[in-house]
Amino acid sequence: RTLLFDNDQQAARNRQRLTKHNITAINLMSSPGSGKTTLLECTIDELLSRYHIAVIEGDLETENDARRIRAKGVEAVQITTGNACHLDATMVDSALQQLDLEQIDLLFIENVGNLVCPASFDLGQHRNVTLLSTTEGDDKPEKYPLIFRASDLLLISKIDLLPLLDEFDLQCATDSFASVAADTPLLPLSAKRGDGVAQWLAWLNDTHQHLQ
Amino acid sequence: RTLLFDNDQQAARNRQRLTKHNITAINLMSSPGSGKTTLLECTIDELLSRYHIAVIEGDLETENDARRIRAKGVEAVQITTGNACHLDATMVDSALQQLDLEQIDLLFIENVGNLVCPASFDLGQHRNVTLLSTTEGDDKPEKYPLIFRASDLLLISKIDLLPLLDEFDLQCATDSFASVAADTPLLPLSAKRGDGVAQWLAWLNDTHQHLQ
Numbered sequence: 001r002t003l004l005f006d007n008d009q010q011a012a013r014n015r016q017r018l019t020k021h022n023i024t025a026i027n028l029m030s031s032p033g034s035g036k037t038t039l040l041e042c043t044i045d046e047l048l049s050r051y052h053i054a055v056i057e058g059d060l061e062t063e064n065d066a067r068r069i070r071a072k073g074v075e076a077v078q079i080t081t082g083n084a085c086h087l088d089a090t091m092v093d094s095a096l097q098q099l100d101l102e103q104i105d106l107l108f109i110e111n112v113g114n115l116v117c118p119a120s121f122d123l124g125q126h127r128n129v130t131l132l133s134t135t136e137g138d139d140k141p142e143k144y145p146l147i148f149r150a151s152d153l154l155l156i157s158k159i160d161l162l163p164l165l166d167e168f169d170l171q172c173a174t175d176s177f178a179s180v181a182a183d184t185p186l187l188p189l190s191a192k193r194g195d196g197v198a199q200w201l202a203w204l205n206d207t208h209q210h211l212q
Numbered sequence: 213r214t215l216l217f218d219n220d221q222q223a224a225r226n227r228q229r230l231t232k233h234n235i236t237a238i239n240l241m242s243s244p245g246s247g248k249t250t251l252l253e254c255t256i257d258e259l260l261s262r263y264h265i266a267v268i269e270g271d272l273e274t275e276n277d278a279r280r281i282r283a284k285g286v287e288a289v290q291i292t293t294g295n296a297c298h299l300d301a302t303m304v305d306s307a308l309q310q311l312d313l314e315q316i317d318l319l320f321i322e323n324v325g326n327l328v329c330p331a332s333f334d335l336g337q338h339r340n341v342t343l344l345s346t347t348e349g350d351d352k353p354e355k356y357p358l359i360f361r362a363s364d365l366l367l368i369s370k371i372d373l374l375p376l377l378d379e380f381d382l383q384c385a386t387d388s389f390a391s392v393a394a395d396t397p398l399l400p401l402s403a404k405r406g407d408g409v410a411q412w413l414a415w416l417n418d419t420h421q422h423l424q
């Protein structure tokens with residue numbers, strides 16, 4: 001499929017440029033409303049004193065998410081895709097043109113909320129992080145395997161809600177995930193309450209150190 | 213785009229066939245885990261004594277949802293799409309071949325969980341119903357406008373969780389929806405607790421009577 005071939009060529013150029021500037025780029029994917037922006041808000045609160053952070057936001061319409069990130073004092077480029085259900089490497093390339101790459105340590109790319117197509121479009125990132133919220137149900141990894149197989153880390157988000165959800169079973173979700181991506185780490189967390197956030201930050205630190 | 217042209221031709225044939233058999237076909241769309249299958253389970257419990265119901269399920273992998281529907285005593289055809297993020301008219305046509313259309317009054321098509329592409333692929337349905345769960349956030353209509361504009365009815369699902377969610381505002385969600393689809397009805401409901409279910413059943417009855 002030449003569509004993916006061209007995209008992958010551009011993604012490789014993006015990654016080369018990011019690596020040259022010692023930037024760690026994380027592609028954040030999930031269903032709509034799983035908590036990507038909330039996680040970024042919490043991450044910025046914790047890491048802004050240590051790292052220079054920038055964010056590329058992807059949505060069909062609005063600047064809502066970029067506004068939330070800018071309110072935290074971090075530069076955010078909003079890509080509005082119109083009717084595309086995923087970001088691609090060309091969109092990310094033009095967003096990178098708007099950033100001063102000299103300054104940045106950590107670049108987060110918040111993809112369009114979609115549990116399918118973002119898995120197939122390399123953007124030039126170093127790592128894929130997927131969120132699955134407890135409110136979606138514990139069978140999603142087996143039902144939407146592509147994106148879970150493409151993940152370097154799975155975050156089970158909104159675990160503060162677990163006591164209120166009689167049908168989400170953390171063990172079921174873990175087994176479902178292991179059935180499609182056996183060797184990939186899984187981390188339950190709550191960006192609201194703070195559970196798991198220290199481990200997430202440690203994973204980010206390790207990943208960034210590793211790539212230097 | 214010839215892709216959509218061919219699809220729309222097939223969708224028109226599907227709809228003609230369904231209409232000839234006096235079947236009302238409802239295309240159910242939402243993000244992953246918004247409660248489509250749970251709503252169908254509840255709807256079957258309420259309507260099976262009055263209507264002959266069949267379901268076509270769409271997922272990338274597994275028969276999970278079809279099994280849940282069959283456990284309710286209703287015939288379900290499971291389409292596994294592999295890596296397609298939406299159902300299309302050809303998939304629905306081959307699913308229809310597996311059903312005895314003479315018998316059916318109400319046909320539900322549960323689309324792949326995705327808040328973007330299902331809006332663009334006509335399947336031959338008579339009505340589009342979209343679910344937005346309270347756990348996803350109240351800004352989704354403005355951020356993912358395509359599917360909300362394509363809806364004949366919006367269901368705000370899981371309203372039993374409202375008291376526990378400090379950030380979902382029903383008025384904000386209603387305003388967000390009105391900004392993209394001003395004339396379309398919106399119905400808050402809980403398939404678990406029963407809120408709004410009577411109005412949903414009335415809407416189904418009215419729609420079916422109207423199409424006869």
Ligand SMILES: Nc1nc2c(ncn2[C@@H]2O[C@H](COP(=O)(O)OP(=O)(O)OP(=O)(O)O)[C@@H](O)[C@H]2O)c(=O)[nH]1
Pocket residue numbers: 030031032033034035036037038039065112113157158159160161189190191192193347348349350352355379380
């Ligand atoms: N209880 C709870 N709610 C959360 C948590 N994280 C996010 N939420 C809620 O989930 C909803 C969606 O959160 P967002 O951060 O906007 O989700 P998102 O993945 O960025 O959404 P999109 O960008 O539209 O795909 C909001 O109402 C948040 O308040 C959490 O840790 N716990």
Ligand SMILES: Nc1nc2c(ncn2[C@@H]2O[C@H](COP(=O)(O)OP(=O)(O)OP(=O)(O)O)[C@@H](O)[C@H]2O)c(=O)[nH]1
Pocket residue numbers: 135136137138140143167168242243244245246247248249250251277324325369370371372373401402403404405
């Ligand atoms: N509290 C509450 N939870 C609900 C309600 N409806 C569904 N759920 C929960 O939401 C999760 C997902 O429900 P499903 O019905 O499987 O959602 P779906 O839209 O069919 O999911 P996919 O087919 O995978 O896209 C499950 O854990 C359900 O228990 C509701 O009315 N209230």
Ligand SMILES: [Mg+2]
Pocket residue numbers: 036037038065110
């Ligand atoms: Mg967001």
Ligand SMILES: [Mg+2]
Pocket residue numbers: 248249250277322
């Ligand atoms: Mg389902």
Ligand SMILES: [Zn+2]
Pocket residue numbers: 084085086117297328329
């Ligand atoms: Zn798509």
Ligand SMILES: [Zn+2]
Pocket residue numbers: 085116117296297298329
């Ligand atoms: Zn897609």
